[in-house]
Amino acid sequence: MSRITDHVNNRSQRANDFDNGDFTFRPASKDKAKARVAIQGVSGSGKTWTGPATANGLSEGRRFAVIDTERGAASLYVGINGIQFDVLQMHRYDPRDLKKALAAAAQAGYGTVLIDSLSHFWKGTDGTLEQVDKAKSRYGNNSFAGWKEGTPMQNEMIDGLLTFPGHVVVTMRSHTEWVLQENDRGKKEPVAMGMRAEQRKGVEYEFGVVAAMDIDNTLTVLKSRCPALxxxxxxxxxxxxDIAKPLLDWLNDGATAVDPAEYIDRATAADATYKGLLALYGEVESHGLTATPMLAPDGEATSLGDYIRARGTALKNAS
Structure with missing residues (x-):
């Protein structure tokens, strides 16, 4: 009996080796960080122009990547003020596909990525809401079961955005509500007001800067960790x-940040060992980078933490 118990315990230990978190406190420091900007607004508010302009400023003139769900709207601004980017057109919006697109952008070395718009991955074709509905139908229209599958997809997508090894700008459509306002002639007229972003409630908390644009092309910063904004x-x-420059000045005023690309190189190195990967996982976890999107050597999209865990476990089992 003891041999069987030992065998089970050893298997359990192998499975949990990479989940034994490091609870060591370290001195706090303000590292250089990457921008996470969300711009929301009603149709015609100017967010699709402001998004590429902001991404161009963050990339400091270098080509950036655009993940386009708006049928080429961002491409109308190529060449204006020196804006140059490469685009990936998407027509279905499974949140897992956005994670794959981010992994491909990271692999290609883009320093900035723009998602225009993030709203489609919530309520577009194959977006999170449709994924929930599909799951519900498999469980007798049980909403709890539907969200049990949909929520992890949504969370992993957001984690991929937050841990992308470069700057991220997203646009989001706003729920449009028409309200009567008095015009300059003293008469009431209907005005389109953006009330809330078309994404999961609370998504704005995940971004460092959140701004809303109205039909008069006025941008209001709703939230900013950057004092200048x-x-x-x-x-x-x-x-x-107006957005990228003050944000970059603030972000760059800190110690040199860790580079996720270095961790990816170490994780995929031919001479990597189990013990080395176990130590690497702890290092990656301490910097909050386990969800960093990456392409594995076989071309499959994954996250840095999942890849290190899977490879390390495979090496240990093989030995």
Missing amino acids: HKRVIKEPDGAR
């Missing part, structure tokens, strides 16, 4: 000058 209201904003 706090509560700013900007009429017809220039994304590069």
Whole structure:
């Protein structure tokens, strides 16, 4: 009996080796970080122009990547103010496919990625809401069962955005509500007001800067960790000058940040060992980078943490 118990315990230990978190406190420091910007607004508010302009400013003139769900809307601005980017057109919006697209962008070395727009991955074809509905239908229209499958997809997509090894800008459509407002002639007229982003409730908490644009092309910063952008209201904003520049100045005022690409190189190295990968996992976890999107050597999209765990476990089992 003891031999069987030992065997079970050993298997359990192998499975849990990579989940034994490091609870060591370290001195706090402000590292250089990457921008996470969300721009939401109603149709015609100018978010599709402000998004590429902001991404261009963050990339400091280098080509950036655009994941396009808006049928080429962002491409209308190529060449304006020197904006140059490469585009990936998407027509189905499974949140797992966005994770794959981010992994491909990271592999290609893009320093900035723009998602125009993130709303499609919530309520578009094959988006999170459709994934929930498909799951519900398999479990007798049980909503709990549907969200049990949909929530991890949504969470992994957001984790991929937050751990992308470069700057990220997303646009989001706003729920449009028409309200009567008095015009300059003293008469009431209907005005489109953006009330809430078309994404899962609370998604704005995940971004460092969140801004809303109205039909008059006025941008209001709703949230900012960057003091220079706090509560700013900007009429017809220039994304590069008004958003990217003050944000970059603030982000770069810190110690050199860790480079996820270095961790990916170490994880995929031919001479990697189980013990080395176990130590690497702890290092990656301490920097909150386990969800960093990457392409495995076989071309499959995965996350840095999952890859290290799978490879390390395979090496240990093989030995």
